[in-house]
Amino acid sequence: MNSRIQIITCEGVNQGFRAQIGTWVNEVLAKAQPLSDIRVTIWATTEELKSFYQRERQELGIIAGEETDFLATHEAWRGYPRIHICQERLRGIPDVVIQGAIHHETAHALHHCSPEYYTFLFSKNLQDKARSIGFDLATLQQCVYLLSVAIKDGDVVQWLAEIELSAGQLSLLQYLIADVEEERQVWEMVCDSPVLNRLVSAALLKTLIPIETLVLAGIELAQVLKDQWNEAYGWLSEDERKLLSQLARDILRIVGETFQERLEKASLRLITDAFP
Secondary structure, three states, X not given: OXXXXXXXXXXXXXXXXXXXXXXXXXXXXXXXXXXXXXEEEEEOOHHHHHHHHHHHHHHHOOOOOOHHHOOEEEEOOOOOOEEEEEOOOXXXXXXXXXXXXXXXXHHHHHHOOOXXXXXXXXXXXXXXXXXXXXXXHHHHHHHHHHHHHHHHHHHHHHHHHHOOOHHHHHHHHHHHOOOOHHHHHHHXXXXXXXXXXXXXXXXXXXXXXXXXXXXXXXXXXXXXXXXXHHXXXXXXXXXXXXXXXXXXXXXXXXXXXXXXXXXXXXXXXXXXXXXX
């Protein structure tokens, strides 16, 4: 069975925008192995998308971040892959960046299409190690969620590079690191906290792990992008940037196991070893 897409558009969505989204999704599906159907919902407004996620989280008991902050999103909370795109959210974003985001989310839908990737286990060992440096369970849950996003992003960027669709990922990542002022302000507030600096570090890995993935894959211009990351995050000390880069590469080396096992090992690496 070939992968098929079902595109659902809400009232107020431009039909030209809908057609372009379909084209970009199919650019990925044309190079994919057969899989189940993918549902793509295009929302007209951010408020509509926000309301949807609130309803789903309440009904299904999902613990997750604020999904509407992303250019596009994916999930498989109900056992099948769904992609969510907001027309209002993407207004003014360059087409090449949107294309990269759609490629990215379509790859997630193909590779992370079961609830395993959206529900997280917290072993006694992980909880004990986290508690020893001051984590409460809620903060640990948020940290693990952020790491899960970064690890899954690394997986799909690796696959997109393998099928020669890395150009959109370079454009998307370059866009994401163009304005990091908010992250700088947050880091300055939390850098002296053993717990909160690890939490923010997990968030920073969302762009760094995919960048390191492209560098390790030998993608042309990936090192230029890594240099741009170093410049964008120049407010981190050189040692902090080196530690984050090493952490990203260490996490990428955790392979050949289930997603949950990889996620737990990555969480332990961040919590226990990554920082002095």
